[in-house]
Amino acid sequence: MEHTKRKRLAKRRRLAVFSLILFLIFAGGLAAGYLYLSRGPVGSPSPGGGPEAQTEQGSSYLKIYYPVRGYLQMEERLVTPEIQDREEAARDTVTEYLKGPAGMADPAIPPGAKLRGLYFGTNGILYVDLSETFKSNFQGDALTEYLLLRGLYESLLSNVQGITDVMVLIDGRETGSIGGHILADRPLSGLAITNAAGNGKGN
Amino acid sequence: MRHRLWALAFCCAAVLIFQWAGAAQALVAIDPGHGGYDRGIIYDTGGKETSEKRVDLAISKAIAAALRAKGASVFLVRSVDRYLGIAQRARIASARQPAVFLSVHLASANAFQIYASLMPNVQLPPAAPAGGNQAPPAAPAAVNQAPGNLPPAGNQGVQAGPASGGGGQTGPDQQALRQYYLYSMRQRPYLGKSRDLASALEQSLKQAFPGETISYMEIPLPLLDAIAAPAVLVECPAPQYMDYNNPAVVSGMAQAIAGAIISYGTY
Ligand SMILES: [Zn+2]
Numbered sequence: 001m002e003h004t005k006r007k008r009l010a011k012r013r014r015l016a017v018f019s020l021i022l023f024l025i026f027a028g029g030l031a032a033g034y035l036y037l038s039r040g041p042v043g044s045p046s047p048g049g050g051p052e053a054q055t056e057q058g059s060s061y062l063k064i065y066y067p068v069r070g071y072l073q074m075e076e077r078l079v080t081p082e083i084q085d086r087e088e089a090a091r092d093t094v095t096e097y098l099k100g101p102a103g104m105a106d107p108a109i110p111p112g113a114k115l116r117g118l119y120f121g122t123n124g125i126l127y128v129d130l131s132e133t134f135k136s137n138f139q140g141d142a143l144t145e146y147l148l149l150r151g152l153y154e155s156l157l158s159n160v161q162g163i164t165d166v167m168v169l170i171d172g173r174e175t176g177s178i179g180g181h182i183l184a185d186r187p188l189s190g191l192a193i194t195n196a197a198g199n200g201k202g203n
Numbered sequence: 204m205r206h207r208l209w210a211l212a213f214c215c216a217a218v219l220i221f222q223w224a225g226a227a228q229a230l231v232a233i234d235p236g237h238g239g240y241d242r243g244i245i246y247d248t249g250g251k252e253t254s255e256k257r258v259d260l261a262i263s264k265a266i267a268a269a270l271r272a273k274g275a276s277v278f279l280v281r282s283v284d285r286y287l288g289i290a291q292r293a294r295i296a297s298a299r300q301p302a303v304f305l306s307v308h309l310a311s312a313n314a315f316q317i318y319a320s321l322m323p324n325v326q327l328p329p330a331a332p333a334g335g336n337q338a339p340p341a342a343p344a345a346v347n348q349a350p351g352n353l354p355p356a357g358n359q360g361v362q363a364g365p366a367s368g369g370g371g372q373t374g375p376d377q378q379a380l381r382q383y384y385l386y387s388m389r390q391r392p393y394l395g396k397s398r399d400l401a402s403a404l405e406q407s408l409k410q411a412f413p414g415e416t417i418s419y420m421e422i423p424l425p426l427l428d429a430i431a432a433p434a435v436l437v438e439c440p441a442p443q444y445m446d447y448n449n450p451a452v453v454s455g456m457a458q459a460i461a462g463a464i465i466s467y468g469t470y
Contacts, residue, residue, distance in 0.1 A: 139245065139311075140311055141309070141316065142308065142316070142438065176289065176290075181289075181308070181424065182423070182425065183289055183290075193321060193322075
């Protein structure tokens, strides 16, 4: 009699432990799922307003769109240390953009171009102040110039939270054009249109 | 009966005279790219520098000569080595109300590139009601004014108007914005004709240069946006691949381009 009682008690305890383990697994799964989903994919709008750089254990990944042979080619760049705020995200994005695509002998990015400063303006416009070499060292035709500006715009919008447009300054001032084909005296969102000819973003 | 014949002959003559007069008035604007301190692309041609601006002007002058030889009226937006901004070019060309506009440049590679403008679907601010405020077509404060009196050509994205402007407002700011965008959108009704012109150029260049790569593309080009006429930008192959010091090469290219403009049907 006593033996049966003890046996039943042990059975109940095992069931309770098993249920607890099941519950913990379920709760852990829920929590992990919530964390994963609330973070969202890179490039998609986040609750804070706009995309942001993806961070991972002391480093951040940036999506950079480079003009390569008539298309924009996306490269993921790892930057260390981890990006802390949107100003850092913007600075690192422009710096990586100006380095040009990996392994390209003849990049469309003007050599020697430097970032002078960044200003977050009203209405979500990010002002990117570049050195004069961005203009004077540019060598390219109409398509190259278009992709140069559009690549900068797409890269910044992909990585910097809360901006809606980008305006390029040269040595702190507005410039008419970088290469004589495209006006750069206005925010760059006007270039972000695509047609069936596929002259927008590449892969 | 004789009177009727005379009337018929008079009508035919009148139609012919009107057609001739129309053709005589139809102008072709040729815009040689770059100029002055804007040298365009600097090419290394056998250890020697060749600047795009010089070749653009040489080809443009040859096209103008070929068109004149075919009876067309032509003017060059720049005929000397002088800097002109994009807005200035649009203003100079628009002042003459050309029937066709052609901007001449060089490509980075060994290819002909023909461009028409790619324009966004801009939602214009609503028109002022009759008798309402009519503001001058100056650029709104939120948008940067290009040099000169011409509002800058080009596009500002899909929403032409300040985000805080309010949907139904038609105040002076809204009307200024409307005028401003209308000017930048002058190419819109001509986009189909611009594509036809580009197609005629493509065919003509294919015939004249059968081995060459010839491609057509549409990208946002603010200069073309501001032109109220069929307008294209053509880039000829880089000088490493085409001997522009050879007058026969330049003349052959000019003949092909001029032939396309003539066959396009303006004359
Ligand atoms: Zn050019």
